[in-house]
Structure formats: C-alpha cells, structure tokens
Amino acid sequence: MSNSNAEKNKAVVLEAFDILFNKRDYVTAESYWSPNYIQHSAHIEPGRDGLFNLIKAAPPSLKYEPGVILAEGDYVIVHGRFSNIGLPANWIAADVVRLKDGILVEHWDVIQDEATEQQSKSGNPMFGDSFPK
Template sequence: MSKTTPEQNKALVLEAFDTLFNKRDYAAAERFWSDRYIQHSAHIGPGRDGLFNLVRTLPDTLSYENQLIVAEGDYVIAHGRFSGSGRPAAWIAADVLRIEDGKFAEHWDVLQDEATEAQSVSGLPMFGDKFPA
C-alpha cells in the first residue's frame, strides 16, 4: 500500500527530472533514484548508475519539459520532451516510474522523435501547441 499520495508522487517525479536532466546535479539526484533501481529502457545501462552515466555523456544543453503527468498509486506517467541532446530531433517521451519508499524503484519509457509540421500527418504537434522550429 502506498504511503504517499498521487500528488506527492507527481511532484517527486517533476523535481527529480529537473534535478537530473536540467540542473545536472548528480549528488542531489541520488536521493530520488533507489540504489536498487531497475531500468527497463533498452538504450540505458542497468541501475541508477546506467542512467546517470548516460546523462553525463549528453551535452549540457540537454533539457526536460513536462507536458502532462498522471499518477495512480505508486505509478507515475510523465509525458515530456527531452531536447538539446545532440540528436537531430527532440525525444517525446512517456516515462513510467514505480515509486517505493519515496524513491524510483523501476522505470520504463516509450520514445519517439518529435515530428516537424511537414512530417505530421495529423497536422498537430506531438508536444504542446507548437511544432519545433
């Protein structure tokens, strides 16, 4: 049974993502990711170290913006944009996190390159209300 509310869990995810991806404060980020953290993403090495080591290899211009966040029990899904990674397009991500004892215990993600207006068959942006420049 969860000891935290969905609102507390959403706030935890947003603070953690800002700390790691925007501020690049690895020491502070350790308080959010369990030392037993399980990483299910195919492009990230195992555990907290796998994630932190990946972020260390990315340009300082990396940033995370959140569009939508939902929570139920110990699970949070954050829909956001990772830009400035040096890739040709930003990644639009749905990150799924399981929280245990106030820290991230597990993570899954679904990633897509952000489409330009010319690439969007629907004519709608994937993130927010504007297409990327």
C-alpha cells in the first residue's frame, strides 16, 4: 500500500470517529461504517447498529480525542481518549479498524481506565502530555 493510501485511510478513520463520537451525526456516519460492520469489542453489541446505539446511550458530554495513529494495508490503529463517558474514569483505547474501499468494515479494541497522576507508577500520563484533571 502506498503512503498516500495509508494517509487516506487514517484521515477516513479520524473523520469517521469525529462525526460519530463528537458530532453524533448518525446519518453521515452511516456512509463511513459498513452495514455489515463486524464488531469484536467486548463492550459493544454486534454490527453498526450496536456501535451507534452505544453512542446514542452515552452522555451528551462524551468527547473523543485521537492521539497516535498508524496505518498499514487496510488496517488503522488509533490510540485515543474517551472522556465524559459517565464513568469514574476516562477510557484510553487502542482501536484497530479494517477498511475496505474507504469504509470501516471491522473493529477490535483494547480499553483501559485512564490513570491519574497518583495512580501512575511510571509517573507519565497514558494519553498526551498531561494527566486528566
């Protein structure tokens, strides 16, 4: 895969995540997620509807921030933060997405509660350059 295709796939994933998680524009989001979307997350019901219903049920304050993003072939991995999720801690997630023809068709994730400065044994934040407030 050429570097331009990897960059295009990264841009598609970042735009899709922003449209769904931050803007909550479900109509536009449908054009980014396949109707046959395959979900591997233990936190999300099957398919595109499972993902969309999860976001619809989340607090309106939900915010997604992308961090490091890598792409190779049809796969994109983005390390991000989900904040204001209605739980005691933010989630730090590594989302792995497979694309086909510019559409998100499959997803895996690894999710962890974000550590505070007092909880961090390394002394470093899990996301970005600073600890959550």
